[in-house]
Amino acid sequence: MLDQPAGPTLLGFDVILVGSILAGLAAFAVILAIYAAVTIKDPMAKRVKALEERRDELKAGIVTGGSRKRASLVRRTDTTDKVKDSLGKLNVLEQSQIEAVQQKLAHAGIRNKELAVIVIGLRAILPIIFGLIGFFLFYWIDYFAWGDGSMKKVMAFGALVFLGYKGPEIYLSNLAKKRTLEIQKGLPDALDLLVICAEAGLTVDAAFNRVAKELGRAYPELGDEFALTAIELSFLNERKMAFNNLAYRVNLEAVKGVVTTMVQTERYGTPLASALRVLSAEFRNERMMRAEEKAARLPAIMTIPLIMFILPVLFIVILGPAACSISDALVNPEGGALG
Numbered sequence: 006m007l008d009q010p011a012g013p014t015l016l017g018f019d020v021i022l023v024g025s026i027l028a029g030l031a032a033f034a035v036i037l038a039i040y041a042a043v044t045i046k047d048p049m050a051k052r053v054k055a056l057e058e059r060r061d062e063l064k065a066g067i068v069t070g071g072s073r074k075r076a077s078l079v080r081r082t083d084t085t086d087k088v089k090d091s092l093g094k095l096n097v098l099e100q101s102q103i104e105a106v107q108q109k110l111a112h113a114g115i116r117n118k119e120l121a122v123i124v125i126g127l128r129a130i131l132p133i134i135f136g137l138i139g140f141f142l143f144y145w146i147d148y149f150a151w152g153d154g155s156m157k158k159v160m161a162f163g164a165l166v167f168l169g170y171k172g173p174e175i176y177l178s179n180l181a182k183k184r185t186l187e188i189q190k191g192l193p194d195a196l197d198l199l200v201i202c203a204e205a206g207l208t209v210d211a212a213f214n215r216v217a218k219e220l221g222r223a224y225p226e227l228g229d230e231f232a233l234t235a236i237e238l239s240f241l242n243e244r245k246m247a248f249n250n251l252a253y254r255v256n257l258e259a260v261k262g263v264v265t266t267m268v269q270t271e272r273y274g275t276p277l278a279s280a281l282r283v284l285s286a287e288f289r290n291e292r293m294m295r296a297e298e299k300a301a302r303l304p305a306i307m308t309i310p311l312i313m314f315i316l317p318v319l320f321i322v323i324l325g326p327a328a329c330s331i332s333d334a335l336v337n338p339e340g341g342a343l344g
Contacts, residue, residue, distance in 0.1 A: 109174070112181035112256040114226065124173050131169035139165040184226050185257050191224030192259055193292060195231065196285035203278040209267070210238035230255060244271055259288055 106121035139162040142148045149157075195216050202212035213235035221228030230251060237247035245268050252264040266284060270277045 108253065109177045109181060111254045112185070113177050114180065114184050114229070124177070127173045128170055131172055132166045133169075135165040135169035136162070181256060185255065187224060187226045188230065188255055189257055189259065190292075191220055191227040192257075192263075193285050193288040195220055195224075195227055196263070196281050196288065200278050200281045200285065203281065209244075209271075209277070210235045213238065259284075259291075 102125060103121050106124050107118045110118065110120055110124070143158040143162055198216045198219055199212050202215050203209075207215065213231045217228045217232035217235060220231070233254075234247055234251045237250060238244055241247050248264045248267050248271075252261045263281075263284060266280045267277075269275060270280060
């Protein structure tokens with residue numbers, strides 16, 4: 006049999022084979038893009054469904070006076086009940102601790118308050134699990150070969166135990182921080198829309214609902230909170246409770262100021278549009294001041310990268326040829342003189 010001539014190669018790779026693989030990947034990417042475009046889903050559909058469930062729960066809580074129906078509103082599960090009973094037997098579960106974790110869950114956007122028991126249980130169990138893992142790695146098999154009596158072992162073991170205790174709280178804090186920043190970005194625009202809705206003659210709950218629909222795609226977290234507030238305004242006995250729930254769920258001073266303004270307008274009948282317009286202007290000024298502050302800090306932040314990465318390269322480019330010439334003249338002085 007005659008050997009078939011090999012195809013063209015570049016740097017040892019078959020050009021035809023590599024081109025075929027890249028063409029296949031490009032075709033797969035095109036098919037995936039078409040599939041994603043055809044099967045696109047509304048990002049607010051899941052949030053709207055959850056809010057509708059919340060509406061039904063609020064309606065059931067107001068209409069039904071039975072204790073069994075009210076007990077079902079907190080979404081209790083067998084897992085949370087077992088964890089709560091176990092922690093209660095160990096005397097490590099306090100009501101103040103549960104309320105603090107519940108507020109952190111609300112700040113992170115987690116509605117189920119019963120998960121606070123799970124978080125407290127994880128804070129009690131994870132240090133033990135991480136401690137056992139650290140003991141096995143550092144002392145039993147000496148995986149890192151740090152030697153007996155090494156301070157690194159003690160520090161690593163303590164870091165694992167501390168991470169197990171603070172891990173759930175750190176995770177919730179990160180979720181809450183990201184969510185608060187997203188809400189803070191869209192709050193001035195939301196207040197402007199509230200002013201327009203108030204001047205158009207809409208009621209407060211209708212205005213909140215309208216703002217939630219308009220800003221739901223751009224700021225889904227803020228739209229979620231405003232939609233839930235509109236639902237609570239429609240079903241709760243006291244409208245003040247709905248505004249207080251909004252301040253409870255969002256860890257932001259600006260939102261608390263809006264809630265205070267809304268409560269005062271509800272109580273004293275002051276014009277809502279003018280008060281919201283003043284608040285919107287203040288929040289826009291604060292956002293501009295934060296942007297100016299970041300811009301003013303930029304030169305100081307860029308100093309370290311400039312010194313560590315840019316200036317050494319610049320010195321090499323400028324002084325490199327001169328250093329090479331001096332090196333050649335010192336190594337071969339006769340050749341350098343003749344040249």
